[in-house]
Each structure stands twice: as structure tokens, then as C-alpha cells.
Amino acid sequence: MTQPFNSKRRAPGAARGRPREFDASAVSEAAAGVFWEHGYHAASLDTLCEATGLLRGSLYGAFGDKHGMLLAALDRYAEGALAQLAARLNEQIPPREALRNALLHHTRVVSALTGLRGCFITNAAMEMQPGDETVAARITSVMRRISTLLAAAVIRGQAAGVFDSTLDENAVAEFLLCITQGLRVLGKVGHDEAQLTAVVDMALRALE
Template sequence: MGRPKQFDPDVAVERAMDVFWRKGYAATTPQDLVDEIGIGKGSLYNTFGSKHALFERALARYRDSQAAWLAELLDHPGSAKDRLRGALVALVDLDLSDRDRRGCMAVNTAAELASSDAGTADIVRNMFARTESAFRATVEEGQRAGEIDGGRDGEAVAAWLLATVIGMRVMAKTAEDATQLRRVVDAAMEAL
């Protein structure tokens, strides 16, 4: 009979997510993970199988938490345009308040691994699809209310908003302040 686990795997995934998010997949060593989680390498591999398997769980955790956060932002009362603006501003504020300027873990992963790792590409693709779907629902709600041009393709507008967010999250990694990013938000809202 094996010894019982002395750590919570969910907490371990959360801590691993922070390391991977901060350093990226390739730069994160098993020792970095062991040090952050506070477990031995044997426990790491026995519980998660591999660094890559742990990374996929951490990335999926990130995807799910970010999708829920965006859905909550877009589910507030008010006009669709106000909710879309609020979501974009919240993303800018989130990224700029992060002292490590990690950006978006999914965007970072797409840039680092998507061309060579089908599993992580699928997780990122799913996150982008969920984000686009949330934007589309809000855009179409705004179209039905007459505040967003009903003649525009809601799916295309949602894809454009997703691309805007991805660009802003990359820009936030080097932005000195919110000025440039707030101009992007203003331009996006004017374009709706």
C-alpha cells in the first residue's frame, strides 16, 4: 500500500500554473515546479505523469478560470457596448496591475508552442473559441437592442474583438502605462 498524498493536487496545479505562466513552458524546469509546489520529483511524476501533462492541466485551469471571469464580466447589467468596453478595460487593468507582466498564458502558449504541440494548441484554440463565443453573444444582444449595427456579421465582429484582445494582451507586456491600450479600447468601441 502506497503512502497517502501529502499535498493537494489542485493546489499543485494552481502553483504550477503560476510558474509556467511566468516563465513559459520551455524555461520551466522540473526543479522549478518542485520548488514552487513543495513536493518531491517522485510525487510530481507519480501524480501528474510528466511536466507536459502538468502543463496541460495548468493551461486548462487557466482557460477555465479566464473563460468564467470573462463570462461574468459580460453578464453584468447595462448595454452590450458598455459591457464589452468594461471587459476590455478590465483586461487592460488586469495585465497592467501584474508586476511580472505575464500577459495572457494562452497567448503566450500559442506563441511558444502552438506550431509544435497539438495538445496545447487545442487547449488554446478552445479558450479562444470560448472567448469569441462570449463576445459574439454580447455583440448579437447589442444588435438586437439596436446599439450595434445589425447588418454586420456578429461572428466576424466577435473574431475581430478576440484579435483585438490578443493584440492588447501582447502590448500590455511592454506598455509603460494604460494610455495606448485605452486608445485601442476607445477605437474598438467606436468601430462597433
């Protein structure tokens, strides 16, 4: 689910002082870049205004408050990440290869990131929980949808005879979800791509 944002890029169409004449999706993406780089609590309104190109009044008018901006940013990031995961898992190639490519995507991206920023969703979960029930519900929903996509990929592999048919696809999906979270954390603390790739290959051997 990790994907790069440019927090210094101003959202297109975000004219200062004109709260309803901007692209809300682009503004949410720009805000996500700020939260991803700085974290929620350290992200200042001035930085959010600079990244989005909007005045405070425009941001508050669109999102309610800073917390509302975070929720919109999480939604924007999650939808993009889920769409990319689904595309990789459903690629017209052998199911084992598709699943491997989807998992390896995490190793490539986290290894390439500067500043050891990790995944936006993972970072938000670690910073905002426990205590923020709204963010917790958002993240729980995202994780459930990821697990559903992974379970479907496991079923395709079982039908093709490359994964053990006696394995419970939902349990395997939760296992793979834990693997993806671990890849993000390991990438954040400095493991290189080769080390993370070895983890992916070991996880896939457990399915055979």
C-alpha cells in the first residue's frame, strides 16, 4: 500500500480563498503527502495550506478541521492503494507470480523511499491508535478489504494447483496481511530489498 506523494506539490485548481473551486481529490492527495511526511500531530496548518494551495478557511470549509483532512487523506490514499493491489493480483499471469509481484511491490517501494517514511496507513495506525476510534475504523475497513483481495488470490492459486488446497484462504490472507505489514516496518528500519524479497519467497513457500 505504500505509494509516493509529493507533499510540496500544490494541488491543481486549488485557488487561494476560493473554497469550492478546487479538485477535492487532488487536495486530499496533497494533504496525504504532508501527513505522510510529517505525521498528523507534527503537520502544521501552514504546511497543509502551502501543499494544497488553499487558505485555512477553505480547508476548514471543505474538511471541517485538521482531523477531517486526515480522514479524507486516508480515504484518498487507501482507494488508490487498493485499486493498485487489485490490479496486480488480477493480472493475467499465473496466480503465484501475480501474488509474488504484489508482495514484492512493497519491498521495492519501501526500499526506494527516502527518510524511512514507511506506509502512510501503517504510520497513521501507529500514531493515532489507540484513542482515535474514527481512524481505527477507517484502517480496520482498509485491512479487511486487503484481506479479501488476498483471499481471492489464494483461491485462484488453489484452483490452479500451485497452493495447498487444504489451507483456509481467510487464514492465509491474514498471514499475508501480516507479512505485508512486516515488510513495511522492516523497510522503515533499514532492511534492503534483497532481504525483504527473501521474506516474500519464504512466505510463498508456506502456501505450497
